[in-house]
Amino acid sequence: MSIQITFPDGNQKTFEAPPTGLQIAQGISPGLAKKAAVVKVNGELWDLTRPIDRDAKFEIVTRDKPEALEVIRHDAAHVLAQAVQELFPGTQVTFGPATDTGFYYDFARSEPFTEADLQQIEERMREIVKRDLPIRREVWPHDEAVKFFDKAGEKFKAEWIRDGIKADEELTIYRQGDTWLDMCLGPHLASTGKLGTAFKLTKVGGAYWRGDANNAQLQRIYGVAFATEQELKDYLHMVEEAEKRDHRRLARQLDLFHQQEEAPGMVFWHPKGWAIWQAVERYVRGVYKRSGYQEVRGPQIMDVSLWKKSGHWDNYQNNMFFTESEKRTYAVKPMNCPGHVQIYNANLHSYRDLPIRYAEFGGCHRNEPSGALHGIMRVRAFTQDDGHIFCMPEQVESEVTAFHRQAMEVYSDFGFGDIDIKIALRPDKRIGDDATWDRAEDALRAALRSAGVEWTELAGEGAFYGPKIEYHLRDSIGRAWQVGTMQVDFMMPERLGASYIDEHSSRQIPVMLHRAIVGSMERFIGILLEHHAGAMPLWLAPVQVVVAPIVSDADAYAREAAAALDAAGLRVEADLRNEKITLKIREHSLQKVPVIVVVGRREAEEKTVTLRRLGSERQESLPLAEAVARLAAEAAPQR
Structure with missing residues (x-):
């Protein structure tokens, strides 16, 4: 019984008896045989010692390969x-x-x-x-x-x-x-x-x-x-670092937020945590404005009839919360998209109006299993930096390409430089036919190709109404987090009656693009906390500057300096406790305050301040006005 083995380079070899993968590897090179873990036989992983009893395409899988x-x-x-x-x-x-x-x-x-x-x-x-x-x-x-x-x-x-x-x-x-x-x-x-x-x-x-x-x-x-x-x-070191950076631990240490049993999967934001939230929201709102989005607001609950039309009832019902009033059943929105279609439908639209871009910091509720909840990374109540673009088919590529460019800038501003891009393809449970899904998936591929980026594809992981581009950020200790998405949807606009009039006065159905850059605000803030180990960059820090006098004689000047920083828009506190300056510096360093402004009698006389940066022993003395101007510039929202 002769067996013909075909190697990856197309070369072939015939064996008179069924060979094992190990025997083939040894025949090529003893060194290769030593590195081999398993082999592929017609694409299937086999043991090295299993006889290959058929003609086969053959590949050696060495120990350094993912399959191994x-x-x-x-x-x-x-x-x-x-x-x-x-x-x-x-x-x-x-x-x-x-x-x-x-x-x-x-x-x-x-x-x-x-x-x-x-x-x-x-x-x-x-x-x-x-x-x-x-x-x-x-x-x-x-x-x-x-x-x-x-x-x-x-x-x-x-x-x-x-x-x-x-x-x-x-x-x-x-x-x-x-x-x-x-x-x-x-x-x-x-x-x-x-x-x-x-x-x-x-x-x-x-x-x-x-x-x-x-x-x-x-x-x-x-x-x-x-x-x-x-x-x-390396992995054990990452786990150790992850435990130190756990956002729940940092939240307790820095007094940012808490969660409790009476509101499972929901967040009680404390003043410092809410200051971070507002900084992120202000930044994202600026992105909306620069990118031509109109900010809107939709209802929190809507009659289930709308969710049946949209496809959520059949495909997402188990993840939704419901309530009743006057014998009508309502759903608490898990997503903002059906509401945005209603806003679009409130007016007639011409092809000249498109694209129309809506944005909303939309509060959503999803009935996540209790066992899946994890701090603010996985919650039941969350807010998205959500947006929807209504456009013509020929505008999809340019809109997706522009979004990609925008998203990459945002991630860079927040300190993320290592980003993997993936396309999540059609799931088993979905609406629409295969031809429509082909169009949607090909549109995303074309846009990424146009943007000049590489991507990988995830079979079966798209939303029930359309495929999506996913942005996976790698943090400072090497973990990947999926945040932003861009989804092409040919189905929901038609199901909910959206239309526009084309240049021939005919009614057409727009394409709906679902997009988010940071995704869940709660989750993104959790990722930021762990990425920066709680030491947020100056523009995001809940308390950006603490003014600490060395002696009580400098208290009045400390108040003056704090007032000047506050007037310049900085989040500032003055620590006037009758404590040693070393204790104040240590405590505020543990609270991850980016800048401590130290003042004493000499600084009060000369109208100067001494700056201490978190994580640095170096000190810098500056005139108060110059220090205020410099810190205000550093703390300004990005872009």
């Missing part, structure tokens, strides 16, 4: 399961997949795992890696697998096979060494030694068998895993 990382993490889950069962006999395993940063495994055990257990398990995992146990793929008949797991006391595995796999189907088993195995689709590395030691167990959590709260409760052990020790080290 998922295999490494899956291997770590299996090594975890083996370690647990060696240390705690009688523990049953269920399932253990790879995740975005590592892996987990769910276990059935009567005793709870402790932090000390995690350390012991991790040590045993490293022992298993050191043993370099061969990992072998086996194919078992259905009934044989059920009997084996029943006899081994693995009732969860046996139940899954009985209920989830047809009796005439075979299933794959992966064996590590001679004593441990598990049912798995694979693929896996060639041996436990290939896993390496770039992993760490992180925590224990709870889970339910098959994700059903009516079923048995399980214990879930989480871990992280990477291809190299340096990647693991």
Whole structure:
């Protein structure tokens, strides 16, 4: 039986017997074989040691490739399961997949795992890696697998096979060494030694068998895993930094906002937090004005009949809040778009009027699951810097391109320079036909192509009414946050009766572009807090300047300096407490105040001030008028 293998460069090689991926790699280069993690056979990932029993397109996947990382993490889950069962006999395993940063495994055990257990398990995992146990793929008949797991006391595995796999189907088993195995689709590395030691167990959590709260409760052990020790080290450092920067922790420290059980997923803004909000809002309002948007305001609740017409009732109902009055049912708006269509429809429009751009700081409510809520990053009540553009089809590309340019400027002004752009394509649950979706998706691609940018595509992640461009910002510790969007919508204007009169006096349906740059104001402020570790740039800081006298003799001058700064538009406080200047500087530094103005007898006599910048020991003495002018210029809203 000869097997023909086709390599990525088009070259072919014939083998007289089915070769393994490892044998092919060794034939090319021993060094390549050492780096190989798995192989692709006709686009499907296979184990290195699995014989290739058919003609195939063949590719070697080395350890540094993304596909290999998922295999490494899956291997770590299996090594975890083996370690647990060696240390705690009688523990049953269920399932253990790879995740975005590592892996987990769910276990059935009567005793709870402790932090000390995690350390012991991790040590045993490293022992298993050191043993370099061969990992072998086996194919078992259905009934044989059920009997084996029943006899081994693995009732969860046996139940899954009985209920989830047809009796005439075979299933794959992966064996590590001679004593441990598990049912798995694979693929896996060639041996436990290939896993390496770039992993760490992180925590224990709870889970339910098959994700059903009516079923048995399980214990879930989480871990992280990477291809190299340096990647693991970098990730753990990022996690440590993220904990320090957690916006909820910073909110308590800096007295910005709070949340409480009586209003789950909603925010109580304190004066300092609201000052940040207002600074962001003023900036965005300036963007609106410069970009030709007219600011509008729509109702907070509207009759459900409108939401049925728009498509939200059929496609978004589970995420909406409802209320009743006088036997009518109303929906609290989760989005601003249907309201903006009503504003557009209130007047007749000619093609000469288009594009029409509406903007609104629109308050929205969405019925998010309580388990998904996370500080101000994921809430139920939020405000969007929302906008909608009504235009002709031939105007879509120029409008999207202009928005892209505008969005990139905004992100730069807020301190973000590393931005990934993605297009989210049609979801399974959607309105409109495929031809309309083709037009919408192609319009976004054409606009980004015109803007000269590269993007990636996310299958199935668009909104139910249209595809969208997503802007993912990378923060100062490397995390990505999705904020702004631009969506092309050919459906909602027609459903809600929007139209314009073209140059031939015919009625046409406009294209509706849904756009937001910062997205949820709450979430964006949370991202800003974590990005800047609470030390907001001067123009965004809730308290921009504190004037602190060294001695009480300078109190009157401190008030004078504070008044001058206040008159120049700065958010300023005067600290006239009878405390040492070192204590004042330390406390205001902990509050992340960007500038402390220190004054004493000499400064009062000379009408000067001494500036101390947050994070710097350097001091600068200036005449009061010059200091006021300089700080006012620095604190002015961007652009």
